[in-house]
Amino acid sequence: MTSSTARVVVLGGGILGVSTAAHLARSGASVDLVTEAAPASGASGRSLAWLNSAGPRSAAYHSLRAVALDRWRTLAHREDLRHAVRFDGxxxxxxxxxxxxxxxxxxxxxxxxxxxxxxxxxxxxxxxxxxxxxxxxxxxxxxGEGWADLPTVVAVLLERFRADGGRLRTGAGPARVVVAGGRARGVRTASGEVLDADAVVLATGAAVPRDLAGLGVAVPEDTxxxxxxxxxxxxxxxxxxxxxxxxxxxxxxxxxxxxxxxxxxxxxxxxxxxxxxxxxxxxxxxxxxxxxxxxxxxxxxxxxxxxxxxxxKPIPGDGEPVAGPVGAVPGLHVLFTHSGATLGVVLGEFTAREVLTGEPVPLLAPFRPERFA
Incomplete structure (x- = not known):
């Protein structure tokens, strides 16, 4: 699909969903962002939001987090978020x-x-x-570590999202991915309204494993x-x-x-x-x-x-992020991670790129949902 014709629905109003929606809209896609309640009312609203890659972890995970810290610094500078994103160690x-x-x-x-x-x-x-x-x-x-006030950052990203033509639907209740003809075709809100889409991004925090299970996809969690x-x-x-x-x-x-x-x-x-x-x-x-x-x-x-x-508090079963297309449901992409604060900006960028181009981002290769198959 091309950026100018792509219709995408993003489910989830935390930092992962909002960042993804903002990057998609900035790239020219037609985007609906659907939230169950108010934006940042879930895990993003009760996160310590420590931005870091401290301690031992896999080399791939450290590399991703290091890039994520770079993106946070860029965002803080570009959006003048010095009051809400700090790198004081x-x-x-x-x-x-x-x-x-x-x-x-x-x-x-x-x-x-x-x-x-x-x-x-x-x-x-x-x-x-x-x-x-x-x-x-x-x-x-x-x-080099820092912190972010995620509700403030989410609000700024939503302003950018709307300015770029994105449509925000808050308080939509639990929404479900619509699958027809073997692929994701859109989203059905709690009221029964169906939003058609070429691609759906599932970023519903701790509810991701349950939402995927309803589609026959297993992702272990330790939430x-x-x-x-x-x-x-x-x-x-x-x-x-x-x-x-x-x-x-x-x-x-x-x-x-x-x-x-x-x-x-x-x-x-x-x-x-x-x-x-x-x-x-x-x-x-x-x-x-x-x-x-x-x-x-x-x-x-x-x-x-x-x-x-x-x-x-969303935590995958093996502790590492789950990010990328869901092989069993073409057209569906998923984001599920414990480190939503640190990874929020960069995963939004990378997911938008993969949705619009179909080209995999190499840094995300170790974190695909298929590793649990």
Whole structure:
């Protein structure tokens, strides 16, 4: 298909879906972006949104993430998103009895910018951290890492999408891919309206495996129910993303902090289906996150919760992204990944290219859905 005649429907209003729709519309395609609820109301609205390629991972995955960080810097410059996309580094240290020395050595071996800091050196490299909280062995600081305020970025991309002729349909409820003659032909919304298309992009976050299963395609998932807590505005000097043994912390453009942690995630009580059921967050969990965050912040400021977001966090079964055409359903492309924040911009670019040209992007070759067949 050609860019000027292609009709594409994108399902999903998070960073992956919106980025894909924006790239398609900019290339001249006729694009409908369909969201179940409001844009960025799912995982993109409750993400720590740490932009990184830290730690050990496959070489192919690291390469993709490295390119993704480049695209984030380009977007931030082009759209003047300095308030919502920051590259002020990431700081992490190990739990008692563990060490990050091997991680640091690995990062150095692949050329990833990684500095080993003694506790007393932390303040010189990245302000806002209590050195007394840092592990005695020291910490790893990655100067090239950053964070994004995804709802703000999604809103900017939607403005571009509309300016390029894209059509946004919000609050459409659960939509389904229409398959006829052995290929994807469009999308049916919850109201029964059918949007015809030459290609469909499925980027419905944690619902992707269920949506694909309805088409006879299996993609394993390891999706938990996650919790993100946002504080009230607080005076602080923190600029980097902190990943500590008990809490991850990042600043926001509004002067608040957002917090999450694996232990807090495991304390969420799930009633019914994780995708559609009710999620119960105990007050002790929220208070525990606030206390852990205060402990690692310079001056140990009192923190109060202003908002909490709870819901499924998309994670493929093998931990690596799922991106590209679905062989069993020609005309259908899928995006499903844990690292939606880091990969959001570049996967949108690459998916739009593959949809419109039919030419595979080599960097995506290891991440095709067919690997699970």
């Amino acid at each position: 990431g700081l992490t240290w190990a739990a008692p009895g563990a060490s990050h020395r091997e991680r640091h050595a690995h990062e150095l071996s692949i050329g990833y910018d990684s500095r080993w800091l003694a506790p007393g050196e932390v303040a010189r490299w990245t302000p806002g951290v209590d050195p007394a909280a840092v592990a005695e062995e020291g910490a790893v600081f990655n100067p 938990p129910v996650a919790l993100l807590v946002e504080t009230e505005p607080v005076g602080h000097a923190l600029r980097a993303v902190l990943n500590t043994p008990r809490v991850a912390v990042r600043p926001t453009p509004a002067g608040t902090l957002v917090l999450d942690s694996g232990w807090a995630e495991r304390e969420v009580v799930v009633h019914g289906d994780p995708l559609d059921g009710r999620h119960e967050v105990r007050e002790r969990t929220v208070e525990g996150l606030l206390a852990e965050a205060s402990r690692v912040m310079a001056g140990n400021p009192p923190l109060r919760a202003a908002r909490r977001g709870v819901g499924p």
